[in-house]
Amino acid sequence: MTHAAPAVPxxxxxxxxxxxxxxRLLPARVVAMCIVELQKIRHDRTELYTRxxxxxxxxLIFGETFSRLRAIPTGKVPxxxxxxxxxxxxxxxxxxxxYGIQIIWDRDAGVLAKLLVTPTPRAALxxxxxxxxxxxxxxxxxxxxxxxxxxxxxxxxxxxxxxGVIVIVMLGTAFFSCLSMTIAGLAMSRxxxxxxxxxxxxxxxxxxxxxxxxxxxxxxxRVISHVNxxxxxxxxxxxxxxGTPGHLLLDFGVLVVAAAAGITAASALLGRLVx
Amino acid sequence: MSDEKYAVVCRGLRHAFGSAVAVDxxxxxxxxxxxxxxxxxxxxxxxxxxxxITTLLPAGAGMVEVFGLDVASHRMAVRRxxxxxxxQLSADGSLTGRENVELxxxxxxxxxxxxxxxxxxxxxxxxLEEAAERRAQTYSGGMIRRLELAQALISSPRLLILxxxxxxxxxxxxxxxxxxxQEVRRATGMTVLVTTHYMDEADQYCNRIALMxxxxxxxxxxxxxxxxxxxxxATLEEVFxxxxxxxxxxxxxxxxxxxxxxxxxxxx
Ligand SMILES: Nc1ncnc2c1ncn2[C@@H]1O[C@H](COP(=O)(O)OP(=O)(O)OP(=O)(O)O)[C@@H](O)[C@H]1O
Ligand SMILES: [Mg+2]
Numbered sequence: 001m002t003h004a005a006p007a008v009p010x011x012x013x014x015x016x017x018x019x020x021x022x023x024r025l026l027p028a029r030v031v032a033m034c035i036v037e038l039q040k041i042r043h044d045r046t047e048l049y050t051r052x053x054x055x056x057x058x059x060l061i062f063g064e065t066f067s068r069l070r071a072i073p074t075g076k077v078p079x080x081x082x083x084x085x086x087x088x089x090x091x092x093x094x095x096x097x098x099y100g101i102q103i104i105w106d107r108d109a110g111v112l113a114k115l116l117v118t119p120t121p122r123a124a125l126x127x128x129x130x131x132x133x134x135x136x137x138x139x140x141x142x143x144x145x146x147x148x149x150x151x152x153x154x155x156x157x158x159x160x161x162x163x164g165v166i167v168i169v170m171l172g173t174a175f176f177s178c179l180s181m182t183i184a185g186l187a188m189s190r191x192x193x194x195x196x197x198x199x200x201x202x203x204x205x206x207x208x209x210x211x212x213x214x215x216x217x218x219x220x221x222r223v224i225s226h227v228n229x230x231x232x233x234x235x236x237x238x239x240x241x242x243g244t245p246g247h248l249l250l251d252f253g254v255l256v257v258a259a260a261a262g263i264t265a266a267s268a269l270l271g272r273l274v275x
Numbered sequence: 276m277s278d279e280k281y282a283v284v285c286r287g288l289r290h291a292f293g294s295a296v297a298v299d300x301x302x303x304x305x306x307x308x309x310x311x312x313x314x315x316x317x318x319x320x321x322x323x324x325x326x327x328i329t330t331l332l333p334a335g336a337g338m339v340e341v342f343g344l345d346v347a348s349h350r351m352a353v354r355r356x357x358x359x360x361x362x363q364l365s366a367d368g369s370l371t372g373r374e375n376v377e378l379x380x381x382x383x384x385x386x387x388x389x390x391x392x393x394x395x396x397x398x399x400x401x402x403l404e405e406a407a408e409r410r411a412q413t414y415s416g417g418m419i420r421r422l423e424l425a426q427a428l429i430s431s432p433r434l435l436i437l438x439x440x441x442x443x444x445x446x447x448x449x450x451x452x453x454x455x456x457q458e459v460r461r462a463t464g465m466t467v468l469v470t471t472h473y474m475d476e477a478d479q480y481c482n483r484i485a486l487m488x489x490x491x492x493x494x495x496x497x498x499x500x501x502x503x504x505x506x507x508x509a510t511l512e513e514v515f516x517x518x519x520x521x522x523x524x525x526x527x528x529x530x531x532x533x534x535x536x537x538x539x540x541x542x543x
Contacts, residue, residue, distance in 0.1 A: 275332065
């Protein structure tokens, strides 16, 4: 025998959880999933770079062009400044809306079954995945904000506001990734999820205040924008990052409720995937 | 039915997918400390039985107890006693071996102070110390299976449930996996419930065997009992044929091929 002695202590030593782990379960699972996400990003950064291309093009081409045209009235705020938080929200939306693919992938590979045979309630697993998606979105956000700064967007220097940005990006991504995992639970296949994801991202994006003020929209689009959580994410980010007037408490409240609803729906449908 | 000396007790256990009955009125007792083999051809219902025991599927009828705990009402407590290795190769290829095991240490609440040492020990026990910092997508099939064994062992389970742990492995890798299982079991007295298609493995390593076919258990006993019960000098493979009436399929059918392809593409 070439290896070390028994690795495992006598059977039965670890089967009763100490009481204090019970209330720690949810945060502990969220932390575990976020750490895995960071490890994956560290091992493979290509996605980080390829995903930065599209927002860069939006800022460089769309942003610069429309700044010059002055076609979109944004008051005293330069259009590029106005656009940057919108593009940030867009890019987190793109990450989140296809996140459900991972859970289908996990299902096919037996990973999901293995995760669900650990003492992890379904809602805790979904919450963990949702915030793992948020973690990935944050790494992406860094790239976009650096680029925005280089392009001359005046970003806040207030650390509290930056903390707020982190919270809002996390919540927004949590909601949209749960939406994606909910669709995964309904569609049950990668291809269908891809199709549905592609079909709804653009309406979500254009039906929000990411590119233009709500006042410019026709009434029907305004209604969509009002029920679209992306609008609240953009509003909060714009307020925090470039200081436009916003409704931070309302935005925060809507995103918390949306994320909670998303987690509930996705957890309820998770059973379908393992069956 | 909460007799202490049973690791698993199933009574009248049944599960149907739509109209297809996968597990049909099964009674099963796994004694604490034994290696129990669940054998049967493709589609016999082995994996479904395991998913019923591991809380992954709700029983359509009947009940399952793990160490005296009813699976339907004590899910979390039951999961803490189980180490589970699914049929597919399910390690995460984009993480290193150590990261793969660390994740499960966290999910099983291994205290932070012990985590590093425990992960190291378990990786050593499956012979993956050297490869621990490499990403799992660079591992061979046997190494991945041993890594998954480490993931299943990190919580010091009282019951190790292995769904075809050696599927698709070459004979040397198969022995490697079984050696590790044997060692840990000798050291801890843990119970092992295993499914396999390989009759020689079942014969060599299992204390008792249940032969499953079309959702039912057709025969049960020690390998010797089953063999001598058929005719003197019979092999386990002959017993298998006698009870299932099927050709024993080695790992070459369509479902296996599909699984292997999926795994291959996932592990990159
Ligand atoms: N998720 C599912 N949906 C529908 N039918 C299923 C599902 N899982 C299994 N079945 C069916 O239930 C039966 C038992 O399948 P199971 O996977 O338990 O067999 P098995 O003994 O593990 O076979 P194998 O050796 O191929 O792994 C089969 O007929 C299978 O097609
Ligand atoms: Mg099976």
